[in-house]
Amino acid sequence: MTDDVRNVHDALSAVAEHWQPHRLASINDYDVKVVKLQGEFVWHSHPETDELFLVVSGQLVIQLRDRDVVLNPNDVFVVPRGVEHCxxxxxxxxxxxxxxxxxxxxxxxxxxxxxxxxxxx
Incomplete structure (x- = not known):
């Protein structure tokens, strides 16, 4: 991991495949990842941790069992630990x-x- 300045758009340009996260930076025990997404993923949860999504471009729907959360560019949503989502x-x-x-x-x-x-x- 480098300690150089990283550009989000340049980093995303380097990502070739969908649903393949790449580490942009690390802070303490956390990773900041860039990822390209297309289509539907799988229903899953993270029993031990929350997960933060920040949309840079496009529209992402976080499907929850009781509702859908629609994220547009610059929107942030945190899926709480243990909550099943897709x-x-x-x-x-x-x-x-x-x-x-x-x-x-x-x-x-x-x-x-x-x-x-x-x-x-």
Whole structure:
């Protein structure tokens, strides 16, 4: 991890695949991740941690069991720990995630959509 200034738009330009988070920076025991999203993910939860979504571009719907939360550019939403959710990108979405180091993108369900955290070049 570098201690240089990082540009969010440049970092997102370097991300090629959807649903593959890349570490932009770390602060204390947390990672700041950039990710491109498209389509629907999987229903999952993070029993031990909250998860923050910040939409940079596009529209992201965070499906919860009791409602949908619609996020547009510059909107932030925190999914509380243990709450089952399913992100759904309307078109391509660029986003920033903030969560503890080691947090798995598919939370408690695993499966073939589980992605290792990648480093930006």
């Amino acid at each position: 992100p759904k990108a309307v078109g391509e979405v660029h986003a920033i995630l903030f969560e503890p180091q080691g947090t798995v993108n598919t939370g408690d369900v695993g499966g073939d959509r589980t992605a290792p955290l990648r480093e930006l070049d």
